[in-house]
Every structure is written in structure tokens, then in C-alpha cells.
Amino acid sequence: MTTIIHDDNHFKNAAHEKLAVTRNLAELSWVQYPGHFDQALSKAIVTPATVGSRFFDHRISCYEPGAHVANHVHKVQEQIYHVLSGEGVLIVDGERRLVRANDVTYIPPGVHHELRCTGTDTLVFLVITSPPDDEEPQPRREKR
Numbered sequence: 001m002t003t004i005i006h007d008d009n010h011f012k013n014a015a016h017e018k019l020a021v022t023r024n025l026a027e028l029s030w031v032q033y034p035g036h037f038d039q040a041l042s043k044a045i046v047t048p049a050t051v052g053s054r055f056f057d058h059r060i061s062c063y064e065p066g067a068h069v070a071n072h073v074h075k076v077q078e079q080i081y082h083v084l085s086g087e088g089v090l091i092v093d094g095e096r097r098l099v100r101a102n103d104v105t106y107i108p109p110g111v112h113h114e115l116r117c118t119g120t121d122t123l124v125f126l127v128i129t130s131p132p133d134d135e136e137p138q139p140r141r142e143k144r
Contacts, residue, residue: 015052025060035072039064040117048132057132062124063088063117071114077134079107079127081115086123090115099125 014021028050030041044050046058063086071091081090087100091114092107099105099115107113117123131137 011051012049013052015054021051030062035070036067037070038067040067040069042127053132055130055132057127057129059127059129060124061127062122063115064122065117065120067123068116069114071112073112074107074109074129074134076109076136077129077131078109079113079129081105081107082126082128084124084126086117086121086125087119088115088117088123 011021011023013019025043025045028043028045030043032039032041036042040061040063042059042061044057044059046053046056048054048057081099081104083099083101083103085101087098090097090099090105092105093112097105100119115123
């Protein structure tokens with residue numbers, strides 16, 4: 001059952017409380033995260049901080065012309081960039097790729113990448129990352 005709640009505490013504990021929650025993107029604030037520049041903004045939709053998710057970090061990003069995320073690499077995280085509108089250049093291990101609406105790029109761990117809005121309109125895209133934390137998983141301890 002989907003529960004529509006307008007209390008941030010319920011959203012933050014949704015995974016733990018086993019609640020399916022719905023929220024509108026307009027309720028979320030735009031944030032410019034470290035390593036993002038010149039109006040490269042994102043909204044954290046489904047993340048450990050927003051709903052308590054364990055396996056997903058799902059964001060929508062909105063880059064104004066000239067905005068970009070610096071070249072970076074993830075140790076264990078996989079990412080998907082799904083472009084909804086606008087256009088830009090995605091640089092993957094030094095290879096430049098034009099990306100625009102309906103392009104979907106999978107980026108495995110260990111691959112250097114950066115994204116720049118090179119068009120004249122805003123570049124809007126989804127970023128899905130798993131796992132949310134870029135640390136090697138620790139082995140589970142057996143219960144005694």
C-alpha cells in the first residue's frame with residue numbers, strides 16, 4: 001500500500017518501517033554537491049538520507065549551460081545516467097560522447113567520468129547509483 005505522507009520523519013524511516021511512500025519533486029530542495037560547479041544542481045529523491053534506502057541513491061539533476069561535474073571515479077558504485085532533456089558531453093575514460101534526451105549510460109566501478117552541459121538549454125537527467133556508499137562492503141558477522 002502506498003502511503004502519502006507529508007512528514008519528513010516518515011520519509012526518512014520509510015525503508016525501516018516498510019512503508020511505500022510517494023512524494024512530489026517540488027517538495028525537495030535543489031543542492032549543489034561537492035565536485036559540481038556552475039549551477040549543477042540535484043535533488044536527492046531516494047537515498048539513505050531521504051527514505052533510508054540501502055541499495056539505491058536516485059537523484060534528478062539539472063545543469064544549466066556551462067555547468068559540470070568534475071572528473072571522478074567510483075570504487076564500487078555503479079551508476080546510470082538517464083538524460084530526460086537538453087544535451088551535453090559525457091567524458092568516459094577520456095572518450096567524449098554527446099548525450100541528449102533518451103540516452104542512457106551505464107558506468108561501472110573504476111571508470112573515470114565527467115559530464116558537462118554544452119547545449120543552450122538546461123540538461124536534465126536522472127542519476128541512479130548503487131550501492132549508495134562507495135566503500136567496499138564489509139563481510140557480515142555471523143550471529144552467535
